[in-house]
Amino acid sequence: MKKLFLYIIVLFSVINSHAQIHEIGIFTGGINYIGDVGPTDYIAPSKFAFGAIYKWNKSKRHSYRFSYFQGKIESNDLESQAPNRKLRGFKIENSVKEFSAGLEFNFLNFDLHESDFAFSPYVYTGISTFIYNETYVLNKESKKDYQSYSLAIPMTVGVKAKIAQQWVLGMEIGARYTFTDNLDGSNPKNKNFETLKFGNLNSKDWYVFSGITLTYTFGKNPCFCAD
Numbered sequence: 196m197k198k199l200f201l202y203i204i205v206l207f208s209v210i211n212s213h214a215q216i217h218e219i220g221i222f223t224g225g226i227n228y229i230g231d232v233g234p235t236d237y238i239a240p241s242k243f244a245f246g247a248i249y250k251w252n253k254s255k256r257h258s259y260r261f262s263y264f265q266g267k268i269e270s271n272d273l274e275s276q277a278p279n280r281k282l283r284g285f286k287i288e289n290s291v292k293e294f295s296a297g298l299e300f301n302f303l304n305f306d307l308h309e310s311d312f313a314f315s316p317y318v319y320t321g322i323s324t325f326i327y328n329e330t331y332v333l334n335k336e337s338k339k340d341y342q343s344y345s346l347a348i349p350m351t352v353g354v355k356a357k358i359a360q361q362w363v364l365g366m367e368i369g370a371r372y373t374f375t376d377n378l379d380g381s382n383p384k385n386k387n388f389e390t391l392k393f394g395n396l397n398s399k400d401w402y403v404f405s406g407i408t409l410t411y412t413f414g415k416n417p418c419f420c421a422d
Contacts (some may be wrong), residue, residue: 216307216414218258218363222246224406226266231381231394232287232332233270233280238368240405242267246293248408255304260319264404265292268378287337287379289328291402293371295349297321305355307412312357319351323371330380331388337380340388347371347402355408365408373400 225240244266251259269288272280303315326344330337353367376382381394 216252216412218248218250218252218410218412220248220363220408220410222248222262222264222404222406222408224404226268226291226402226404228268228270228289228378228400228402230270230376230379230400232285232379233272234275235277237370238403238405240403242269244404244406246404248410250299250410252305252307255306256301258299258301260295260297260299260321262295263293264295265290266404267291268402270379283335285332285335285337287330287332289330289337289378291325291327291378293323293325293347295321295323297349307357307363311360314354314356316352316354317365317367319353319367319369320349323347323349325371325373327375327378329377329384331383331385331391332380332393333391340383340385343375343384345373345375347373353408361412363408363410363412365410366406367408368403368405370401370403373402376400378402 223245225242226244227239227241229237244264246262246264248262267290271286272284275281297320299317299319301315301317305313305315307313324344324346329340329343331340349369349371351367351369353365355363355365358364376399378400382392382396
């Protein structure tokens with residue numbers, strides 16, 4: 196958390212001199228994983244997740260966005276509809292701590308200065324890096340090996356509305372395509388656990404954050420015009 200606060204302070208020192216409007220706020224909701232263990236539902240938040248968001252609004256249609264999200268993932272073969280997974284009976288858990296940066300695009304003009312109410316659907320993508328535990332499955336449960344990190348591509352859709360003079364409320368679902376196949380212990384990097392590999396070793400794991408955002412807007416009024 197100390198590193199997160201330092202990151203935010205440095206960010207503000209860089210952008211504070213620009214005549215643009217800023218948003219800073221929180222995310223709260225849930226997280227679920229999609230991989231080789233448990234149910235295959237794409238949107239099924241089962242564990243609490245939270246985070247922080249900063250946006251630098253460059254126009255009515257787009258913003259640069261930076262965020263930190265974290266949550267714990269769990270999955271159980273006994274809750275799957277696939278007979279082979281039910282028979283196997285593996286149970287896994289892991290954690291995700293994600294930093295993300297990218298571009299948020301509004302489908303409608305979202306001008307925070309023209310009226311008391313503004314609304315728009317939006318999409319967000321960019322690049323994420325996340326910290327997780329390299330694990331392996333032994334006696335049907337995942338065991339921690341060591342902490343590692345990987346990259347992911349966020350693909351987020353949502354809607355947001357200005358609900359007060361300086362407050363914006365949003366709801367979003369963001370799937371992350373990761374560059375690892377071992378959120379669930381199915382494909383450990385440690386060669387000592389080579390015999391414990393299972394599942395589809397040619398596909399990567401996913402995780403999904405679903406929830407609400409609440410941001411506070413501040414800064415100088417932008418002209419939202421071409422330079």
